[in-house]
Amino acid sequence: MKAIIVENLSKSYDGINKVVDNISFSIEKGAIIGFLGPNGSGKTTTVRMLNGVLTPTAGKAEILGKDIVNHTIDIHKICGVMTETAACYENITGKENLFFFGKLHEINPTELKERIDYLLKSLQLYDHKDKKVKEYSTGMKKRISLAIALIHNPKVLFLDEPTSGLDPESGKNVTELIRNMAYENGTTVFMCTHQLKYAEDICTEYGFINKGKILGFGSFQELAESKNSKKHLVVRGKHISESLGFSKLNEDSYRKEINSEEEISEILYNILTQGGQIFEAKSKRCSLEELYFSYVRGDKIE
Numbered sequence: 001m002k003a004i005i006v007e008n009l010s011k012s013y014d015g016i017n018k019v020v021d022n023i024s025f026s027i028e029k030g031a032i033i034g035f036l037g038p039n040g041s042g043k044t045t046t047v048r049m050l051n052g053v054l055t056p057t058a059g060k061a062e063i064l065g066k067d068i069v070n071h072t073i074d075i076h077k078i079c080g081v082m083t084e085t086a087a088c089y090e091n092i093t094g095k096e097n098l099f100f101f102g103k104l105h106e107i108n109p110t111e112l113k114e115r116i117d118y119l120l121k122s123l124q125l126y127d128h129k130d131k132k133v134k135e136y137s138t139g140m141k142k143r144i145s146l147a148i149a150l151i152h153n154p155k156v157l158f159l160d161e162p163t164s165g166l167d168p169e170s171g172k173n174v175t176e177l178i179r180n181m182a183y184e185n186g187t188t189v190f191m192c193t194h195q196l197k198y199a200e201d202i203c204t205e206y207g208f209i210n211k212g213k214i215l216g217f218g219s220f221q222e223l224a225e226s227k228n229s230k231k232h233l234v235v236r237g238k239h240i241s242e243s244l245g246f247s248k249l250n251e252d253s254y255r256k257e258i259n260s261e262e263e264i265s266e267i268l269y270n271i272l273t274q275g276g277q278i279f280e281a282k283s284k285r286c287s288l289e290e291l292y293f294s295y296v297r298g299d300k301i302e
Protein backbone atom coordinates (compact mmCIF):
# COMPACT_ATOMS: atom_id res chain seq x y z
CA MET A 1 0.00 0.00 0.00
CA LYS A 2 1.22 3.49 -0.84
CA ALA A 3 1.56 5.94 2.04
CA ILE A 4 0.04 8.90 0.21
CA ILE A 5 -2.02 8.99 -2.99
CA VAL A 6 -3.15 12.34 -4.36
CA GLU A 7 -5.46 12.51 -7.38
CA ASN A 8 -6.40 15.73 -9.17
CA LEU A 9 -6.45 17.70 -5.94
CA SER A 10 -7.34 21.40 -6.18
CA LYS A 11 -7.99 24.21 -3.75
CA SER A 12 -9.41 27.65 -4.26
CA TYR A 13 -9.88 30.00 -1.31
CA ASP A 14 -11.97 32.54 -3.21
CA GLY A 15 -13.85 30.28 -5.61
CA ILE A 16 -11.98 31.80 -8.58
CA ASN A 17 -8.21 31.25 -8.38
CA LYS A 18 -6.87 27.77 -7.80
CA VAL A 19 -3.86 28.02 -5.47
CA VAL A 20 -3.46 24.24 -5.75
CA ASP A 21 -4.32 23.25 -9.28
CA ASN A 22 -5.15 19.65 -10.14
CA ILE A 23 -2.13 17.98 -8.55
CA SER A 24 -1.50 14.22 -8.58
CA PHE A 25 1.30 12.10 -7.12
CA SER A 26 1.87 9.03 -5.00
CA ILE A 27 4.44 8.29 -2.32
CA GLU A 28 5.87 4.99 -1.07
CA LYS A 29 6.00 4.17 2.64
CA GLY A 30 9.27 5.22 4.29
CA ALA A 31 10.09 7.85 1.64
CA ILE A 32 11.31 11.29 2.66
CA ILE A 33 9.77 13.74 0.24
CA GLY A 34 11.04 17.26 -0.30
CA PHE A 35 8.10 19.37 -1.50
CA LEU A 36 9.79 22.37 -3.02
CA GLY A 37 8.55 25.57 -4.58
CA PRO A 38 8.62 29.38 -4.28
CA ASN A 39 6.71 31.38 -1.66
CA GLY A 40 2.99 31.20 -2.30
CA SER A 41 3.23 28.20 -4.64
CA GLY A 42 0.74 26.13 -2.64
CA LYS A 43 2.90 23.90 -0.41
CA THR A 44 1.29 24.70 2.95
CA THR A 45 -2.18 24.59 1.39
CA THR A 46 -1.42 21.09 0.07
CA VAL A 47 -0.13 19.95 3.47
CA ARG A 48 -3.20 21.38 5.23
CA MET A 49 -5.52 19.50 2.87
CA LEU A 50 -3.59 16.26 3.37
CA ASN A 51 -3.88 16.68 7.16
CA GLY A 52 -7.63 17.06 6.98
CA VAL A 53 -7.48 20.70 8.14
CA LEU A 54 -8.65 22.23 4.83
CA THR A 55 -11.30 20.74 2.56
CA PRO A 56 -10.23 20.36 -1.07
CA THR A 57 -12.27 22.16 -3.73
CA ALA A 58 -11.88 19.17 -6.06
CA GLY A 59 -10.07 15.86 -6.32
CA LYS A 60 -9.21 13.35 -3.64
CA ALA A 61 -6.37 12.00 -1.54
CA GLU A 62 -5.70 9.04 0.71
CA ILE A 63 -3.23 8.57 3.52
CA LEU A 64 -2.53 4.88 4.20
CA GLY A 65 -5.79 4.02 2.52
CA LYS A 66 -7.89 6.57 4.45
CA ASP A 67 -9.71 9.27 2.53
CA ILE A 68 -8.65 12.70 3.82
CA VAL A 69 -12.17 14.14 3.73
CA ASN A 70 -14.23 11.26 5.10
CA HIS A 71 -11.79 9.94 7.69
CA THR A 72 -10.40 13.06 9.34
CA ILE A 73 -10.21 11.46 12.80
CA ASP A 74 -8.15 8.55 11.45
CA ILE A 75 -5.99 11.03 9.54
CA HIS A 76 -5.22 12.93 12.77
CA LYS A 77 -4.21 9.65 14.42
CA ILE A 78 -1.98 8.54 11.56
CA CYS A 79 -0.33 11.90 10.87
CA GLY A 80 2.02 14.11 12.81
CA VAL A 81 2.20 17.71 11.72
CA MET A 82 4.71 20.44 12.39
CA THR A 83 3.56 23.72 10.95
CA GLU A 84 5.55 26.83 9.99
CA THR A 85 4.67 28.51 13.28
CA ALA A 86 4.90 26.75 16.64
CA ALA A 87 1.59 25.19 17.68
CA CYS A 88 1.83 24.77 21.43
CA TYR A 89 0.73 26.42 24.66
CA GLU A 90 3.16 29.16 25.64
CA ASN A 91 2.10 29.49 29.29
CA ILE A 92 2.90 25.94 30.31
CA THR A 93 6.21 24.09 30.23
CA GLY A 94 7.55 22.03 27.33
CA LYS A 95 6.98 18.84 29.30
CA GLU A 96 3.41 19.82 30.21
CA ASN A 97 2.71 20.49 26.51
CA LEU A 98 3.89 16.99 25.64
CA PHE A 99 1.71 15.44 28.39
CA PHE A 100 -1.28 17.44 27.17
CA PHE A 101 -0.94 16.34 23.53
CA GLY A 102 -0.03 12.78 24.54
CA LYS A 103 -3.25 12.52 26.55
CA LEU A 104 -5.26 13.86 23.61
CA HIS A 105 -3.89 10.92 21.65
CA GLU A 106 -4.88 8.58 24.50
CA ILE A 107 -1.37 7.19 24.96
CA ASN A 108 -1.16 5.14 28.16
CA PRO A 109 0.62 6.97 31.02
CA THR A 110 3.71 4.71 31.32
CA GLU A 111 4.33 4.68 27.58
CA LEU A 112 3.73 8.43 27.41
CA LYS A 113 6.29 9.16 30.12
CA GLU A 114 8.92 7.10 28.27
CA ARG A 115 8.08 8.71 24.95
CA ILE A 116 8.33 12.21 26.43
CA ASP A 117 11.74 11.49 27.98
CA TYR A 118 12.97 10.01 24.69
CA LEU A 119 11.81 13.00 22.65
CA LEU A 120 13.10 15.60 25.12
CA LYS A 121 16.51 13.91 25.11
CA SER A 122 16.68 13.33 21.34
CA LEU A 123 15.82 16.96 20.69
CA GLN A 124 18.15 18.38 23.38
CA LEU A 125 15.25 19.84 25.35
CA TYR A 126 15.63 17.78 28.50
CA ASP A 127 17.40 20.56 30.42
CA HIS A 128 14.62 22.99 29.45
CA LYS A 129 11.65 20.70 30.05
CA ASP A 130 10.40 22.65 33.09
CA LYS A 131 10.64 26.10 31.50
CA LYS A 132 7.52 27.75 30.15
CA VAL A 133 7.46 27.66 26.34
CA LYS A 134 7.19 31.48 26.18
CA GLU A 135 10.70 31.56 27.67
CA TYR A 136 12.06 29.29 24.92
CA SER A 137 14.25 30.56 22.08
CA THR A 138 12.96 30.30 18.48
CA GLY A 139 14.93 27.09 17.90
CA MET A 140 13.66 25.55 21.14
CA LYS A 141 10.06 26.36 20.18
CA LYS A 142 10.65 24.70 16.84
CA ARG A 143 11.99 21.58 18.54
CA ILE A 144 9.13 21.35 21.04
CA SER A 145 6.69 21.64 18.08
CA LEU A 146 8.48 18.73 16.45
CA ALA A 147 8.31 16.72 19.70
CA ILE A 148 4.53 17.38 19.82
CA ALA A 149 4.17 16.25 16.20
CA LEU A 150 6.02 13.03 17.08
CA ILE A 151 4.38 12.29 20.42
CA HIS A 152 2.05 9.56 19.06
CA ASN A 153 4.72 8.02 16.83
CA PRO A 154 2.91 8.99 13.62
CA LYS A 155 3.12 6.81 10.52
CA VAL A 156 3.18 9.87 8.26
CA LEU A 157 4.93 13.05 9.26
CA PHE A 158 4.32 16.46 7.65
CA LEU A 159 6.97 19.08 8.27
CA ASP A 160 6.81 22.69 7.14
CA GLU A 161 10.35 24.18 7.21
CA PRO A 162 11.64 21.83 9.93
CA THR A 163 15.11 23.29 10.29
CA SER A 164 14.70 27.02 9.67
CA GLY A 165 15.90 28.96 12.71
CA LEU A 166 17.83 26.00 14.12
CA ASP A 167 21.53 26.25 14.88
CA PRO A 168 23.76 23.73 13.03
CA GLU A 169 23.88 21.27 15.93
CA SER A 170 20.10 21.29 16.50
CA GLY A 171 19.57 21.03 12.75
CA LYS A 172 21.77 17.95 12.71
CA ASN A 173 19.87 16.36 15.60
CA VAL A 174 16.52 17.01 13.95
CA THR A 175 17.82 15.54 10.69
CA GLU A 176 19.05 12.41 12.46
CA LEU A 177 15.75 11.96 14.26
CA ILE A 178 13.79 12.30 10.99
CA ARG A 179 16.12 9.92 9.17
CA ASN A 180 15.90 7.32 11.92
CA MET A 181 12.13 7.49 11.91
CA ALA A 182 12.03 6.89 8.16
CA TYR A 183 14.70 4.15 8.04
CA GLU A 184 13.91 2.31 11.26
CA ASN A 185 10.15 2.80 11.74
CA GLY A 186 9.16 3.17 8.09
CA THR A 187 7.64 6.59 8.82
CA THR A 188 6.83 8.49 5.64
CA VAL A 189 8.01 12.10 5.77
CA PHE A 190 6.58 14.89 3.65
CA MET A 191 8.51 18.10 4.11
CA CYS A 192 8.29 21.58 2.69
CA THR A 193 11.53 23.47 2.73
CA HIS A 194 13.41 26.24 0.99
CA GLN A 195 16.75 24.88 2.18
CA LEU A 196 17.79 22.98 -0.92
CA LYS A 197 21.16 21.77 0.40
CA TYR A 198 19.39 20.33 3.39
CA ALA A 199 16.70 18.70 1.22
CA GLU A 200 19.39 17.22 -1.02
CA ASP A 201 21.01 15.70 2.04
CA ILE A 202 17.95 14.05 3.56
CA CYS A 203 15.20 13.52 0.95
CA THR A 204 14.75 10.38 -1.12
CA GLU A 205 12.31 12.00 -3.58
CA TYR A 206 11.24 15.47 -4.60
CA GLY A 207 8.16 17.26 -5.80
CA PHE A 208 8.44 20.65 -7.49
CA ILE A 209 5.42 22.92 -7.32
CA ASN A 210 4.88 26.39 -8.76
CA LYS A 211 1.67 28.43 -9.01
CA GLY A 212 -0.27 25.45 -7.68
CA LYS A 213 0.92 23.02 -10.35
CA ILE A 214 3.24 20.05 -9.94
CA LEU A 215 6.12 20.44 -12.39
CA GLY A 216 8.03 17.29 -11.47
CA PHE A 217 7.84 14.45 -8.98
CA GLY A 218 10.29 11.59 -8.43
CA SER A 219 13.80 10.58 -7.42
CA PHE A 220 16.73 12.89 -8.12
CA GLN A 221 17.86 10.60 -10.91
CA GLU A 222 14.44 10.51 -12.59
CA LEU A 223 14.06 14.27 -12.35
CA ALA A 224 17.60 14.89 -13.62
CA GLU A 225 17.18 12.45 -16.51
CA SER A 226 13.94 13.99 -17.67
CA LYS A 227 15.76 17.35 -17.85
CA ASN A 228 18.53 15.64 -19.80
CA SER A 229 21.12 16.46 -17.17
CA LYS A 230 24.32 14.53 -17.85
CA LYS A 231 26.88 13.12 -15.44
CA HIS A 232 30.31 14.74 -15.46
CA LEU A 233 33.72 13.77 -14.23
CA VAL A 234 35.52 16.73 -12.70
CA VAL A 235 39.26 16.31 -12.27
CA ARG A 236 41.62 18.67 -10.54
CA GLY A 237 45.19 18.14 -11.65
CA LYS A 238 48.02 19.13 -13.97
CA HIS A 239 48.92 18.45 -17.59
CA ILE A 240 45.55 16.92 -18.41
CA SER A 241 45.41 16.57 -22.15
CA GLU A 242 42.39 18.07 -23.90
CA SER A 243 42.70 15.20 -26.36
CA LEU A 244 41.01 13.04 -23.68
CA GLY A 245 37.85 15.09 -24.16
CA PHE A 246 38.21 17.34 -21.12
CA SER A 247 37.31 20.99 -21.15
CA LYS A 248 39.16 23.31 -18.81
CA LEU A 249 37.03 24.84 -16.01
CA ASN A 250 39.77 26.93 -14.39
CA GLU A 251 43.50 26.93 -13.57
CA ASP A 252 43.67 23.26 -12.54
CA SER A 253 40.14 21.82 -13.01
CA TYR A 254 38.83 19.92 -16.00
CA ARG A 255 35.45 18.46 -16.86
CA LYS A 256 34.28 15.67 -19.13
CA GLU A 257 30.80 14.30 -19.74
CA ILE A 258 30.42 10.60 -18.90
CA ASN A 259 27.64 8.08 -19.43
CA SER A 260 28.36 5.97 -16.38
CA GLU A 261 30.72 5.80 -13.41
CA GLU A 262 32.14 2.58 -14.89
CA GLU A 263 34.12 4.76 -17.33
CA ILE A 264 36.01 6.65 -14.64
CA SER A 265 38.87 4.20 -13.94
CA GLU A 266 39.87 4.05 -17.57
CA ILE A 267 39.74 7.83 -17.98
CA LEU A 268 41.95 8.35 -14.92
CA TYR A 269 44.33 5.66 -16.16
CA ASN A 270 44.61 7.47 -19.50
CA ILE A 271 45.36 10.78 -17.78
CA LEU A 272 48.23 9.18 -15.85
CA THR A 273 49.69 7.30 -18.80
CA GLN A 274 49.72 10.52 -20.82
CA GLY A 275 51.84 12.24 -18.20
CA GLY A 276 49.08 14.03 -16.30
CA GLN A 277 48.75 14.39 -12.54
CA ILE A 278 45.54 13.93 -10.52
CA PHE A 279 44.92 15.79 -7.24
CA GLU A 280 41.20 15.10 -6.99
CA ALA A 281 38.48 13.42 -9.06
CA LYS A 282 34.73 13.29 -8.58
CA SER A 283 31.68 12.47 -10.63
CA LYS A 284 28.96 15.03 -10.49
CA ARG A 285 25.38 15.46 -11.57
CA CYS A 286 23.70 18.80 -11.38
CA SER A 287 22.83 20.02 -7.88
CA LEU A 288 19.30 20.02 -6.49
CA GLU A 289 19.44 23.80 -6.73
CA GLU A 290 20.11 23.63 -10.49
CA LEU A 291 17.32 21.09 -10.85
CA TYR A 292 14.96 23.31 -8.84
CA PHE A 293 15.58 26.33 -11.07
CA SER A 294 15.28 24.18 -14.14
CA TYR A 295 11.82 22.94 -13.10
CA VAL A 296 10.50 26.06 -11.43
CA ARG A 297 12.01 28.77 -13.66
CA GLY A 298 12.89 26.89 -16.82
CA ASP A 299 16.65 27.48 -16.47
CA LYS A 300 18.86 25.35 -18.66
CA ILE A 301 21.06 22.77 -16.93
CA GLU A 302 24.60 22.46 -18.31
Ligand SMILES: Nc1ncnc2c1ncn2[C@@H]1O[C@H](COP(=O)(O)OP(=O)(O)OP(=O)(O)O)[C@@H](O)[C@H]1O
Pocket residue numbers: 013019037038039040041042043044045046
Ligand atom coordinates in the same frame (compact mmCIF):
# COMPACT_ATOMS: atom_id res chain seq x y z
N1 LIG B 1 -6.27 31.20 4.36
C1 LIG B 1 -6.05 31.71 3.16
N2 LIG B 1 -6.96 32.48 2.54
C2 LIG B 1 -6.75 32.98 1.31
N3 LIG B 1 -5.63 32.77 0.59
C3 LIG B 1 -4.68 31.99 1.13
C4 LIG B 1 -4.84 31.44 2.45
N4 LIG B 1 -3.72 30.71 2.74
C5 LIG B 1 -2.92 30.82 1.65
N5 LIG B 1 -3.48 31.59 0.70
C6 LIG B 1 -2.91 31.90 -0.64
O1 LIG B 1 -2.68 30.68 -1.31
C7 LIG B 1 -1.48 30.71 -2.05
C8 LIG B 1 -0.60 29.55 -1.63
O2 LIG B 1 -0.20 29.76 -0.29
P1 LIG B 1 0.61 28.69 0.56
O3 LIG B 1 0.66 29.16 1.97
O4 LIG B 1 0.02 27.35 0.30
O5 LIG B 1 2.05 28.79 -0.13
P2 LIG B 1 3.44 28.14 0.28
O6 LIG B 1 3.94 27.43 -0.92
O7 LIG B 1 3.31 27.37 1.54
O8 LIG B 1 4.36 29.43 0.50
P3 LIG B 1 5.59 29.69 1.53
O9 LIG B 1 6.81 29.17 0.85
O10 LIG B 1 5.63 31.18 1.61
O11 LIG B 1 5.29 29.04 2.84
C9 LIG B 1 -0.88 32.08 -1.80
O12 LIG B 1 -1.22 32.90 -2.89
C10 LIG B 1 -1.55 32.56 -0.55
O13 LIG B 1 -1.68 33.96 -0.54
Ligand SMILES: [Mg+2]
Pocket residue numbers: 043044045084160192
Ligand atom coordinates in the same frame (compact mmCIF):
# COMPACT_ATOMS: atom_id res chain seq x y z
MG1 LIG C 1 4.14 27.57 3.42
